[in-house]
Amino acid sequence: MIGYLTLILSCQLLGELAAQALGLPVPGPVLGMAILFAFLLVRGHVPEALASTSEGLLRNMSLLFVPAGTGIIMHSALLSEALLPLSLAVALSTSLAIVITALMMRWLGKAETHD
Amino acid sequence: MTNLAQTWVYLSASPLFHLTLTLVAFQAASWVFEKGGRNPLLNPVLGAVALVVAVLALTGTDYLTYFQGAQFVHFLLGPATVALAIPLYRQWHHVRASWLAIGASMLTGSLAAVASAVAVLWVAGSREALMASIAPKSVTAPVAMGIAKELGGLPSLTAVLVIVSGIFGAMFGPLLLNLVGVKDWRARGLAIGTASHGIGTARALQVNETAGAFSGLAMGLNALATALLLPILWGLIF
Numbered sequence: 001m002i003g004y005l006t007l008i009l010s011c012q013l014l015g016e017l018a019a020q021a022l023g024l025p026v027p028g029p030v031l032g033m034a035i036l037f038a039f040l041l042v043r044g045h046v047p048e049a050l051a052s053t054s055e056g057l058l059r060n061m062s063l064l065f066v067p068a069g070t071g072i073i074m075h076s077a078l079l080s081e082a083l084l085p086l087s088l089a090v091a092l093s094t095s096l097a098i099v100i101t102a103l104m105m106r107w108l109g110k111a112e113t114h115d
Numbered sequence: 116m117t118n119l120a121q122t123w124v125y126l127s128a129s130p131l132f133h134l135t136l137t138l139v140a141f142q143a144a145s146w147v148f149e150k151g152g153r154n155p156l157l158n159p160v161l162g163a164v165a166l167v168v169a170v171l172a173l174t175g176t177d178y179l180t181y182f183q184g185a186q187f188v189h190f191l192l193g194p195a196t197v198a199l200a201i202p203l204y205r206q207w208h209h210v211r212a213s214w215l216a217i218g219a220s221m222l223t224g225s226l227a228a229v230a231s232a233v234a235v236l237w238v239a240g241s242r243e244a245l246m247a248s249i250a251p252k253s254v255t256a257p258v259a260m261g262i263a264k265e266l267g268g269l270p271s272l273t274a275v276l277v278i279v280s281g282i283f284g285a286m287f288g289p290l291l292l293n294l295v296g297v298k299d300w301r302a303r304g305l306a307i308g309t310a311s312h313g314i315g316t317a318r319a320l321q322v323n324e325t326a327g328a329f330s331g332l333a334m335g336l337n338a339l340a341t342a343l344l345l346p347i348l349w350g351l352i353f
Contacts, residue, residue: 063301067189069163
């Protein structure tokens with residue numbers, strides 16, 4: 001458990017270092033995900049203990065967004081300046097992105113799996 | 116009463132109280148979510164944030180004080196993002212089989228998100244800084260904030276818009292996907308991850324592992340694509 005937690009943190013640290021050193025526009029943890037993924041490809045399977053460690057993190061991932069979400073209290077003035085257009089923009093664009101991505105994937109994915 | 120006040124002063128200065136508050140609020144919101152038959156409209160992130168905001172307002176606590184306790188939870192976002200490699204690895208055969216469809220769908224959805232958000236603000240006559248702040252809002256927060264800064268937006272406003280987009284997608288995404296009749300878990304996950312980054316991915320993982328893996332993948336790809344392409348596109352238009 002501790003061993004694999006160390007592996008996960010090391011991947012994140014490597015990701016942070018790589019992002020900084022190479023000036024990449026992607027955050028460290030996303031690069032860390034790519035590094036851990038590469039490790040798994042080389043390893044050829046997911047070790048049991050790594051699976052259970054990551055499951056503990058991922059099962060409760062929603063919780064981890066609560067502190068950042070609470071940050072909304074710092075921006076009440078900015079938000080009230082343009083509350084209606086901002087809410088409308090978020091609602092419309094998020095809905096459109098979801099519908100368009102899903103329909104495109106259904107259309108293109110079908111074409112690929114049928115050949 | 117003096118004792119109570121002293122205890123409060125002691126507690127509010129220690130990270131334990133706000134850390135516990137975060138967990139208790141999330142437990143309560145999750146309980147409501149479960150009791151409500153896991154209805155996405157009872158999103159636990161939204162419920163927990165509302166509870167915490169109410170307690171902070173009642174006790175007159177500012178965000179920085181709260182964050183001293185909450186940072187321990189916040190920190191785990193990094194390792195959790197890294198851990199998304201595991202569902203991705205398990206679904207890799209699906210991803211490899213349709214990488215072109217995945218890339219094209221994610222890019223189209225990402226472009227639709229940026230264009231429609233900016234268009235609404237443009238029609239409303241908002242200033243350019245607001246348009247630059249909302250443009251990257253479908254991307255995971257650290258990347259979106261960096262892009263907003265580059266475009267001349269307000270990174271802290273972007274962070275809020277990112278969170279709201281995530282919660283909105285987690286709440287209404289399943290409903291919209293049912294409406295257009297998309298049942299394929301790969302397409303559903305890809306759509307949620309493209310529009311609603313980590314918050315959508317957290318929700319997708321609870322429902323189906325394939326959806327979760329595709330959502331995590333879309334989140335990473337969209338972060339990369341938006342960071343590379345949006346500044347160029349922005350320079351052409353504004």
